Amino acid sequence: MKHTPWKTAVAAVAGTSLLLGLGACGRSEDKAAGASEGAVTSIDSEPATGDLTVWAMGNEGDLLGDFVEGFKEENPDVNITVTAIPWASAHDKIQTAIAAGTVPDVIQMGTTWMADFADAFAPVPENFDLSDFSAGPLEAGQVNGEQLGVPWYVDSHVLYYRTDIAEQAGWDHAPETLDELKQMAADVKQVDGVENGIYISPSGADSWQGTLWAFFSSGVSLMDDEGNWTLDTPQMHEATEYIDSFFKDGITGTNLDVTPGVSITQFVNGETPIMTGGPTTISQIADQGGDPDSYATAVIPKGESSTSFVGGADFVVMDEAANPDAGWKFIQWMTKPETQVEWYKTATVLPSSQSAWEDETFAGDDKLMVYGEQLKSTQAPPAVPTWAQVSAAGDRIMEQIYKGQLSVDEGLKNLQAEAESIGTGE
Template identity: 30%
Template structure:
């Protein structure tokens, strides 16, 4: 599964997107959920491929509805959505990543969520937050994603370590011990620069009490907490504990398997990759919560499902989204895709309830944070990517790099 894309940060915002104005709600009268109709749905990447199978099952129980699912590659998703919005031809239902939603909500292209039907308390707080913009909810959480620490338990024993590091200070001591006593080349894999380096930085930033934007959408990326977090992050490169060379498409699992890298932060899909590709590694690795600074806080990603403001099939669209996001639908979706349910009730029974690894992710999701939805979300995070690269390469202090990012982000959020 295409993880960078799954977090929807690949797409770059275009000038056309920012100048669009949508005539929300001008699509005419709704035909009603019981009418014979075709519901158009766009979903991205692997989700688009898997959703077609779910749609077939849905049609069996709803004979009046034909669900036409169009899989869209993440590499062209933003462009296609922008073009469709400009032409007034968005699908009835569309997958919205966290970096998209604010942009399209700001255009007026999305229908507000019926919060009497979809309850905020049914979902992880960070997942619900990702579907909200300017005080209104536009997306129903579909699946969630967060980052935890993967570490080699066998090499930890060689290094004289007892269990996973629980604090940020312990994390760096563990990285040093892996190198010095277990003979690993690196102590920790974190992204030094390039697109989406911010995703690697988030656990450090959030755990230190920092943020890019506060709850009011104001830039706060040069706060004392954020500077401390970037100083800590940058120290791994200056001390030779992490590789400062950025390699696009880098597969950390290969180096994790050989022992070149003993620790890294990543998401739930890695569990399956390690089990499938490196069965001999079983019993030699584990997952743990993000080490605490002020707290243990990670990054929240995932996707929401939104309805076009111009759809004439809103009632049917709402029923289909309800099918996908209730506890039963979410458990089924996890079985098909291994996407983590956004609906917390889906974790209480069945396969997920007894999965120790996945429940590390569940616990982390309860405290995870997400960037507030913004029309220029991807541009905002790219400024932090630049700051991270400047620090990792020794071109700037953390304070100077984040002061620069702060100034640039202030110009983007108004």
């Protein structure tokens, strides 16, 4: 998919339609997820057979139809049909299909949608080997502790910084801690031509999500184990004050242009030489003429930990799938390390398989390998249907804090109250 830097994992996957409740479009409330009589509890070793239908979204959907020829070669008795669906209409189309009982066997599911449709998914079979996936992507495919999705591709954010400008400011290495990151940003701000030390969106859609790396690295849990929102904790205060300090100390301006794509432009021209970004940021920098030798990537600097956001997409088998056996065998094939490497070459999305990262495609690329390291420590937003609403409240309240309209104490108290009012949709 082609996305703006933060939207890589969130916007195209989440969208405003996430605000819709599944409601009557799911199965009856007294029927647990994965309770269908046709649910597959174990996958055999025989080739897949029969008709198999797969829905995939956006650019992945456009590319998958040809890519699955490899699966057909290994499973000659399967007839697979891939339907490409635009992300903009995908949520409504899935919702309608569930209500009408016309679902495909397999669907590509954005990780932020897992909770929306959880009642309609079959659980992952007991003998599906999940050992090659790291904890963050696996957790993104769970709802209420049950594994419903298998990570297909992953997305996370790492630090990007202009090494040439950092050197002018006296830095010859990446910042290792959150405090060092702030100091580097303050130092590069003094270099001629630099307007903002670091690109942090003060406002706009997903602006709070764009800083979750600082919150997760500061030990923040957005919900507790009982499913209650925890947005007014000491850790939340610490992380909010940390991000707010970039604005209050004049390192980054609250009038920063948040137009999609501007962060890349300002990074390339040197106006804002530090930012965070997903894997497509590398190609976006190249598209704008950026010199690959002028910048480097690094894992998120450490607070209590170095923990970034994780998103991406899972594969799910629908509870009412006509051919769930072939569906799970297809997902097994798509998540094999060798298939994941070839899929990266086709779609340039990061593999969920940890073993795939050992391939020279990744091991030989210093900028990409940082993502492989970062994916060992990631965290996903809560898998609840109302996350988009709570996140939007966070965007608005954080902007009020950054612009001095609310104190951190007032803002987080308001955010906690709004989140409790919104609930979890469960």
